[in-house]
Amino acid sequence: MLWIIIVLLVNLLIETSVSLTVVVPPDPIVAHVGSTVILPCWISPPENAEALEIRWYRQDHFNNPVLLYNHGKIQDIQECYRKRSSLTLRSDQSGGLKDGDVSLRLMKLTFQDEGPFHCYVSGEHLYDSKEVVLKITDSSGPWMTISISLILLICVLLGLFGLILCKYRGKLKGHEEKTMKELENRVVGDANIEELRKHAVEITIDREHLHPDLTVIKDCKILRDSDKYEHTGEGFPYELCAFGAQRFTSGRHYWEVDLAVPPNPPKNFWIIGVVKHGNFITKDSSALTPSRGFWFLCSDGPRGFYTNTDPPVKLSLTPRPERLGVLLDYDHGQLSFYNVTERKHLLTISSRFSGSVAPLFSPGAGDESALKILDLPKPAEPAEPSPLLSNNSSDA
Known part of the structure; x- marks a missing residue:
């Protein structure tokens, strides 16, 4: 009788042990106020999660989840996340719940959303939980602080000097609307290339550490594979x-790369990104990871576009990019x-940079077009006041 009890207890422990593996990115997810973000979470190896319980919750609020999926549908969403949260795909290539993808989408982000989110997945006798950290940034820089200060000041002044400010209300309202409109354009919308080019820097190829099967011409701006290079395919x-x-240890830096030289079609093979200074390239792609100081986007011909992150993010880019812009926000x-x-x-690849990093380029092999680093126009500096105008002003 005793050995039967022991066997039953052992089986019970095995059945209730953690044998389901949940995976999340190792680094914090960074997003701006007002934007939409995806908190990736998936089961490894992939398995159908449609019949499992998926519970996203914050800190110790297990019983008050951000989102709860069970019995094949959404059962509960926390009040402050209603109409702002849903289950989603972590990439275009994801198979969704059928493929074990249990990622969470959050919209209209606020500073209160910053912090850890727990992804808990459980079945009848197995479960696992991992934590995703969300970091909220203010993409508008000092404008947000200025705007908030102005709004608070206006409220105080309206309370104390309402009658005095009455005749200025239209002017103040117009200034406030203009400020908020500028903030909104910086948070949402398509890429503002002119704004990005304000951070433009000149980039050249380092000839001293150039692979012997690469050729650089025209002031170290054009890069291609050598005619003698024989690629195995x-x-x-x-x-x-x-x-x-160039080496960077802080700040924002922007550059552009031409990937098509007419009449040739756009390049099929290339790598563009950044690398920690002092790291060396190898043939082993498994060694080229963010944890080892490599961050890049790769175009691998028929294999498509993907990042070197873990897991890699695959993209479907149509049309094929002819000119690529890169912004490093160190x-x-x-x-x-x-x-x-x-x-x-x-x-956008989110990571943590340390030490100095340098731009990284590869033209691949076999393309007709070369890879060309562009010279971007520097932002126009404000003209200095005329000495004659200054003298007239002082005399006045």
């Missing part, structure tokens, strides 16, 4: 990478890519 030639001669840990011709934001 088995996978992307990751070793054919070049580094930018301080906020973001690397963003833009289709300059279509004026569209393609992707």
